[in-house]
Structure formats: C-alpha cells, structure tokens
Amino acid sequence: MWNLIYILDLTGTFVFAISGALSGIEKKYDIFGILFLAFITAIGGGTTRDILLGITPVSWMNNIIYLYVIIAAVVVTFFTKTKIMKWRKTLFLFDSIGLGVFTVAGIKKTLELGLSWEVAIMMGVISATLGGVLRDVFNNDKPLILHKEIYATACFAGALLIMIASYLGIPVVISVPVSIITVILIRIFAVKYEWTLPVIKE
Amino acid sequence: MWNLIYILDLTGTFVFAISGALSGIEKKYDIFGILFLAFITAIGGGTTRDILLGITPVSWMNNIIYLYVIIAAVVVTFFTKTKIMKWRKTLFLFDSIGLGVFTVAGIKKTLELGLSWEVAIMMGVISATLGGVLRDVFNNDKPLILHKEIYATACFAGALLIMIASYLGIPVVISVPVSIITVILIRIFAVKYEWTLPVIKE
Amino acid sequence: MWNLIYILDLTGTFVFAISGALSGIEKKYDIFGILFLAFITAIGGGTTRDILLGITPVSWMNNIIYLYVIIAAVVVTFFTKTKIMKWRKTLFLFDSIGLGVFTVAGIKKTLELGLSWEVAIMMGVISATLGGVLRDVFNNDKPLILHKEIYATACFAGALLIMIASYLGIPVVISVPVSIITVILIRIFAVKYEWTLPVIKE
Numbered sequence: 001m002w003n004l005i006y007i008l009d010l011t012g013t014f015v016f017a018i019s020g021a022l023s024g025i026e027k028k029y030d031i032f033g034i035l036f037l038a039f040i041t042a043i044g045g046g047t048t049r050d051i052l053l054g055i056t057p058v059s060w061m062n063n064i065i066y067l068y069v070i071i072a073a074v075v076v077t078f079f080t081k082t083k084i085m086k087w088r089k090t091l092f093l094f095d096s097i098g099l100g101v102f103t104v105a106g107i108k109k110t111l112e113l114g115l116s117w118e119v120a121i122m123m124g125v126i127s128a129t130l131g132g133v134l135r136d137v138f139n140n141d142k143p144l145i146l147h148k149e150i151y152a153t154a155c156f157a158g159a160l161l162i163m164i165a166s167y168l169g170i171p172v173v174i175s176v177p178v179s180i181i182t183v184i185l186i187r188i189f190a191v192k193y194e195w196t197l198p199v200i201k202e
Numbered sequence: 203m204w205n206l207i208y209i210l211d212l213t214g215t216f217v218f219a220i221s222g223a224l225s226g227i228e229k230k231y232d233i234f235g236i237l238f239l240a241f242i243t244a245i246g247g248g249t250t251r252d253i254l255l256g257i258t259p260v261s262w263m264n265n266i267i268y269l270y271v272i273i274a275a276v277v278v279t280f281f282t283k284t285k286i287m288k289w290r291k292t293l294f295l296f297d298s299i300g301l302g303v304f305t306v307a308g309i310k311k312t313l314e315l316g317l318s319w320e321v322a323i324m325m326g327v328i329s330a331t332l333g334g335v336l337r338d339v340f341n342n343d344k345p346l347i348l349h350k351e352i353y354a355t356a357c358f359a360g361a362l363l364i365m366i367a368s369y370l371g372i373p374v375v376i377s378v379p380v381s382i383i384t385v386i387l388i389r390i391f392a393v394k395y396e397w398t399l400p401v402i403k404e
Numbered sequence: 405m406w407n408l409i410y411i412l413d414l415t416g417t418f419v420f421a422i423s424g425a426l427s428g429i430e431k432k433y434d435i436f437g438i439l440f441l442a443f444i445t446a447i448g449g450g451t452t453r454d455i456l457l458g459i460t461p462v463s464w465m466n467n468i469i470y471l472y473v474i475i476a477a478v479v480v481t482f483f484t485k486t487k488i489m490k491w492r493k494t495l496f497l498f499d500s501i502g503l504g505v506f507t508v509a510g511i512k513k514t515l516e517l518g519l520s521w522e523v524a525i526m527m528g529v530i531s532a533t534l535g536g537v538l539r540d541v542f543n544n545d546k547p548l549i550l551h552k553e554i555y556a557t558a559c560f561a562g563a564l565l566i567m568i569a570s571y572l573g574i575p576v577v578i579s580v581p582v583s584i585i586t587v588i589l590i591r592i593f594a595v596k597y598e599w600t601l602p603v604i605k606e
Contacts, residue, residue: 024550032557033550036537047456052249054258056458061523119263133238133340138537140546142342146226146235153234254451256460321465335440335542344544348428348437355436 001173005101008180010069012098015091017042017073020135025077027139037135038074042066044131049106049123053113092191093184096154100183102128103155104176107162117163124159125152128183150190158183203375207303210382212271214300217293219244219275222337227283229341239337240276244268246333251308251325255315294393295386298356302385304330305357306378309364319365326361327354330385352392360385405577409505412584414473416502419495421446421477424539429481431543441539442478446470448535453510453527457517496595497588500558504587506532507559508580511566521567528563529556532587554594562587 020041024034043060050058060066106127110120129145129152136143145151158179165175189195222243226236245262252260262268308329312322331347331354338345347353360381367377391397424445428438447464454462464470510531514524533549533556540547549555562583569579593599 027546027550029550032555032560033547036550036556051253051455052258052260052263054256054260054458056258056456056460057517057519057523058456058458061456061519064520064522067522067526113259115259115263116266118266118269119259122269137339137342137541138547138550140342140541140544142229143235143340146229146231146238146340151234152238156234253455254460254462254465256458256462258460315461317461317465318468320468320471321461324471339541339544342544344431345437345542348431348433348440348542353436354440358436 001176005104005176008097008101009105010065011094012101013042013066013069014073015094015098016131017070018077018091019095019132021074021077023135023139025081034077035071035074037138038070038077040138041131041135042070042073044134045102045127045129046106046131048130048134049109049127052126053110053115053123055109093188096184096187097180099128099151099155099187100158100180103158103183104162104179107159111166117166121156121159121163124162125155128152128155150186150195154183154186154190157186203378207306207378210299210303211307212267213296214303215244215268215271216275217296217300218333219272220279220293221297221334223276223279225337225341227279233280236279237273237276239340240272240279242340243333243337244272244275246336247304247329247331248308248333250332250336251311251329254328255312255317255325257311295390298386298389299382301330301353301357301389302360302382305360305385306364306381309361319368323358323361323365326364327357330354330357352388352397356385356388356392359388405580409508409580412501412505413509414469415498416505417446417470417473418477419498419502420535421474422481422495423499423536425478425481427539427543429485438481439475439478441542442474442481444542445535445539446474446477448538449506449531449533450510450535452534452538453513453531456530457514457519457527459513497592500588500591501584503532503555503559503591504562504584507562507587508566508583511563521570525560525563525567528566529559532556532559554590554599558587558590558594561590 017038020037020039021034023041024037027033029037043066046060047058050056103124106124107120110123111117115123132145132151133143136145161182162175162179165178166172219240222239222241223236225243226239229235231239245268248262249260252258305326308326309322312325313319317325334347334353335345338347363384364377364381367380368374421442424441424443425438427445428441431437433441447470450464451462454460507528510528511524514527515521519527536549536555537547540549565586566579566583569582570576
C-alpha cells in the first residue's frame, strides 16, 4: 500500500506544481518566478511540516525525484501553456488526491515522532494546505484557502477519521484509503455543490 | 515565579489568538482561515524563535495546552463576535502582558542555549512581535508593527533591561518582573500619548 | 581564499542590508520596521537555507559580527538617507558581489552535508535570492525578483558552473572565483542591456 501512496504522493506533487506554475503565468512572472511558485506550492506544505517537526535536511533533499517531478510539471505547463486548463477536471481530481495523500503522510510522520494526535491532525492539514497558502502569499494575494474553498476542512475531516480509526484499532490498510477517499469526496462535492464554510458577520 | 509567568504566557497566547481571530473576521475569512490566523498570531513568534534556535519539534507540540487555549480563544471570539471589542481595554492590557512575557521567555530560551546577549535580545523581540507581523502578511496587509505602533520598541526596552540586570548580577526574581512591567508600561503610555518612532523622510 | 570570501560575504551582507533599509524608508516604516527589513534582506536567504538544511542555531547566531554589520548598514543609511543612492553604481557592484558570494557559500554548505548537487544548486540560489523575495513579501509587494530582474538566473549560472567544475576536478581555488565573477558579470550585463527572462503569454 505504501508504494501506491508513494506514487500518489508524486502525482499530487506534480499537480500542485502545475497549479503553482499556472498562478505564476497569470501573474506574468518570468521563468524563475514560475519555477519558484511551482516549488513553493508543491513542497511548501511538507517542508513547513518537516521544519516544525525538526526533520532536517527536509525530506525532498534526500529524495531528488521530487525536484525532477516539479521541473517536469513546469516544463509541461510551459509547452501546453494554459491549454492545460482543458484538462481542468483531471487536474482537479489529482489535486484532490494529492490533498488526501499529503494529509495522511503528514499524520504518519508526526505520529512516528511520538507526538500527540492533536498535533498529528494539525500537521496533516498543514502538509496538505500550506503550499497553496504560501503560493498566494508570494503572489501577493489574499490566500484563497483562507476564505473561499472547503479545502482545509476536507483535510481536517480525513485527518480526524484516520485518528479515530487508529483509536478504534482499525488497521491502516483500511483506514488510510478510507481517509484519503473521504478527503477527495468532500473536496469534489464541496466544489460541485459550492459548499463554503460560514463567514462570521461583524 | 515561573508558574506565574507560565499562566501569563497562556493568557498572552489567548489574547494574541483573539487578535488574530478578529483580523480574520474583518477580512471575511471562513472558520478555517480564522483559526489559521489565530494560530499564526498566537504562536508565530515563538515558533519562529524555536526554528531559528533549532528547538524542534517546536515547543507547543510537547505542550498541547497551547492548542486548546487558541481554540478556546477562537470559540469565545465566535460567540461574542466583535462585541468582544467592548473589552478593548482589558484585551489591550493582556496583550501588553503577553508582549512582556513572550519577550522574557524568548530571552530565557536563547541564553539557556549559551548564545550571546545580542542574539537573546533579538530572539526576545522576535518571540513577542513576529506573530503580529505574520498575521498581517497572511492577511495581505502592510505589517502594522513595522510602521505604526511602538510595539517592538517596548519589547526591545524590556529585553535590554533584563540583559543589563543580568550583567549587574541582579537576581531574576527582581529583573524579570521589572522587565515585563517595563514592556507593559511603555506600550500603555505609547498608545495613550500616541508615541511613534520617527520615520525617515526621503 | 576563504578569508577573502569571508570579507566579501560581510560586504554583501552590508549592501543587502542597505537595500532592505532603503525599501523600508520608501514604505515609510519606522526605525524598527527599517531594521527588520534590513535584517530580512541581508540574512533571510542564508537563514532559510540553514533552516532547510537543519543547521541550527542558524549561522549568524554564532558569529555576532553579522548583526553589527547590518546595524552599521542601517545607521549609515539613516545618516545619508537616500543620498546613498548617489553611489548607486558602487552599491550595485557590491550587491552583485554579494549575490555571487552567497551563491557559492550556499553550495559549499550543502555539499559539506553530503547532499546532491541538484540540492546544492538550489540552496545556492536560495541563499542569494530569498532575502530579496522576503523583503518584498514583508513590504507587501509582488516580489521583484520573480518577475523582473535576471537575478536568480545569474546565481543559477554561477551555481551550475561551480558544480560542473567540481565534476571535472577543477580545483576550487579556480572554480570559486570564476563562478563568483560569472554571477557578477551576468548581473551587470543583464541590467546594462536590460535582459529579461521570457514571460509566458496566456
């Protein structure tokens, strides 16, 4: 199962990098700027998690394939330009898969360090969502995730589910796929039916 | 004395989290966004300090009470909405106390690692102020602390005072409370009499 | 040679700090804000590299001279105000030198940890450029480096050159100065002839 998750993790990285690259093209950044945004979006969440947990040198430094996956994503985006947006639905699906996989990977790493489940949930959500937040900060935008999409909520639900399953002694071979699929489904339904979190009125 | 400081530290965290949550409500962020801003504001300074010093996993991961204090602050802000601003003066007082306590705690941690007093002062100021700077960056605002309030200066004065006291051999049981009170008083007088730092004219 | 590089590194820090301080004056930040921007610009890149690599407490904490160099740069900027811009060409030259030296220093540190040359190049570029990116983020600007100047590209070329030289067995006493000079020359020619990287059109 972890082999499958590893492949999904690389796929998620690829799609997150495309989302970063597209945002850089939109902002009329140059090639370096686009590359920078692709990196930040794809590995910003996991890198922040590693730094907070003290896992250094951060993970991708010891597994160079992530760098090449991101560079490949940028090259693909360059050649297809925004025509890539035609595959919007496919991208969205893999983006959601990335979200689920990053959440679970973040939780796994945190628990392996013997930290509490509250911290594990938080690190799961941060792994999955902070890349997008940093992309918007470096783009000088108000972070989309913080006010519009049910993005973090999907991760949070998946994270909570896996912790409850763990508490109940359900084996990871069941709880991990179920959690990932939960994240994906919540995200898909949220976009389809335009679910949003309540905003507090002043 | 450290027990009292611990309680004041938690109180400071609570009030900083409220300030972050209020800024999220103002920006019309959703519940996740508000929670994110509450966390960043309350623990952003201390977390940055821990990362720079290499204290990882960062402190609050080993003391889960901080997470609950922040969540409690967000819940209180939700239910009172901006009515909480009625207690503006109380909030301001505790915010100032937090500022003083965070400064002293940052200095203490840095010195315990055997680093120099210059670094200790810097880490004291960062512990107390960076949460507010990060709140504004993630809000896509020009950081308030960098151009308006005598905020960092109050921390700097308190930090300098405690280092001088330490140099003169004054026991911490005296120097710590005096420093914290200095930070609080400078902050209060600064707001009351609208003290600002000079701006360089071009 | 490393003694010369150390002096150039301090000079680069000084000039980067001036650039940060000037941006703070332009934004009408107060003295603390200006100091903060000077620090972020001068040591933001190297600090991020150290954190990613797990070199903590970060380097400048153990070599307090960097703090004093930055404070000196801020004091000089205060007293000359923007008259310092008269020396624009001198500043630009030292800024370019800083860029080259920071790149090489970043690579050296990464390779010493036994990490791959891909990561080394990336850390070289981050060491040299991230300070400027963070300056713009905290200034609430769209980062200049990401869309306008051939800044990172110069670093990247120098970084690539030093790695190729290392692969070919060319001694560092030759490859290091050649790399630094390459960075400087690309940067100077880029500004002189207004080279820019292509922007992808949507």
